[in-house]
Amino acid sequence: MTRIALYLNQFFGQVGGEEMANVGPRFTGELVGPGRALATLLEPGEELVGTIICGDNYFADHTQQAAEECLGHTRLAQPDIFLAGPAFNAGRYGVACGVLCKRVQDELGITAVTAMYEENPGVDLYHSDVLIVQTGQNAATMRDVLATMLRLARKLRAGEPLGKPRDEGYFPRGILVAELAEKPAAERAIDMLLAKIAGRPFRTEVELPAFDPPPAPAPVKDLAHARVALVTDGGLVPLGNPDGIEISAATKFAAYSLADKDALDAADYDVSHGGYDNRYVKQDPNRLVPLDVARDVEREGKIGKLWDEFLTTTGLANPVNNSRRLGQGMAEHLLEAGVEAVILTST
């Protein structure tokens, strides 16, 4: 009998949405969410013995504790295979899946597989440690993804060699495998170049990293005379969201005045962000855009001038290229305003 355990977040585990993102780990022997689909994919001799569910915020805010508790549940369930997710493009969920798979395989010696979208931060953090199946951005392909996770987990557990990442559908782990090619590298490179010139499709053999961070900006020399701005990607907007900043995959940012304000008044603001429980920021927007303490610091002369507006957008499920474009737009806006330093608060 091959025993299989599944890890899900509170949403896929059907505990609740963002308002339940703080629940700690729990174990259930019942089939929930993707577990139902998974059960139909099992072969004779395989059994889904249980599902561990944890809230995304609980895991992100108490990672060590959450992982320990999940490991405890896993030990008790005694699985042979541990599947986490799929997390698709959910960032906190993806990171939790990565953490757990790594620890489950390293510390408990159990075969572990997860799945997520290529821009999920969990991919960059864990692709070299954990087998991560490639998915689309959302749950439309759930069944196919689960089938791939199972197929690869069976191979891993049996000690069978895996095929190439792009043939098997997982993210490269940075493992080099020697093989005989039909043509030498020079000929393959020339073939690719000719294909490129002719506009024919070709596949590179060396994927470039997706992130290309700029060099570190120099420190601010004289903060007491510098103009400092507040920026957030937590979706804080004036009541009524006048510029229509989207709650997810935002296409724009906006600047709103802070002139003559000593603190942000909860009555004037709303949150346009579908990725975290907004109650606490709505109660007191200074918890996201810390105007009250920034004014104190300005009065005390520790910063020269707090810029008279804050910039805001929604950092959720946004393709990297789009986020980069928004960031460049913000930077240009701030440079024009003569801002020398930015404090960006993120949820």
Place this chain on the structure above:
Amino acid sequence: MTPVAEMVGSHRIVQGNGIVHPLGSAESSPEEERRLRRRIFEKALEALQTEVDKPTVFS
């Protein structure tokens, strides 16, 4: 979420007090909460004035 900030190449990173209120604390008294906010904000000011050459978490 500081590992994510490091991974994407943010150079000066300060850990907030939770995803739902990076500069707040719903459980604390208003005075304590404001002191916490001030502490995190001042840490950010310290980071802005510090030379770094790679993603760095200030704690």
